[in-house]
Amino acid sequence: MAAVTSLKQRIRRGDVTIGVSAPLDSDRGRLEDILGKDTYHFLTLDSQHTAYNEEKLVAFCGLAGDLGMPVQFRIKNTRNAYLIGNVLDLGPAAIEVPLVEDESVVDEALAAFYYPQVGKRSWGGAARYG
Numbered sequence: 001m002a003a004v005t006s007l008k009q010r011i012r013r014g015d016v017t018i019g020v021s022a023p024l025d026s027d028r029g030r031l032e033d034i035l036g037k038d039t040y041h042f043l044t045l046d047s048q049h050t051a052y053n054e055e056k057l058v059a060f061c062g063l064a065g066d067l068g069m070p071v072q073f074r075i076k077n078t079r080n081a082y083l084i085g086n087v088l089d090l091g092p093a094a095i096e097v098p099l100v101e102d103e104s105v106v107d108e109a110l111a112a113f114y115y116p117q118v119g120k121r122s123w124g125g126a127a128r129y130g
Helices: 007-013 028-035 054-066 078-088 103-113
Strands: 019-021 042-046 071-074 094-096
Touching: 028 042, 028 054, 042 054, 054 071, 078 094, 078 103
Parallel strands: 019 042, 042 071, 071 094
Antiparallel strands: none
């Protein structure tokens, strides 16, 4: 059996990675239809311009995981970077922080994304990716 290359490994290698957007309320059949149109490496969800709730995010990430597809989640605002750890506990594999213009936002996002010793994220989240 060939080893599966993770999204993180693909990005680190500089591979071209292609994502596709899907509605948060997609069922398995809808996701299969969307993913069947081309070769994709991840699904992307945008909460900056659409409504979402945590329960639906957990369910969506679970469906995506069943299909072997990681989820990238765009948070609502740069001011929400401190919530990245909480969002990751809900199942996304990647986070997009919109409209970053200050290095302090990058620092805050990284601290919230990584566990100690690199960051400040607390351990937890039964639905977290990986």
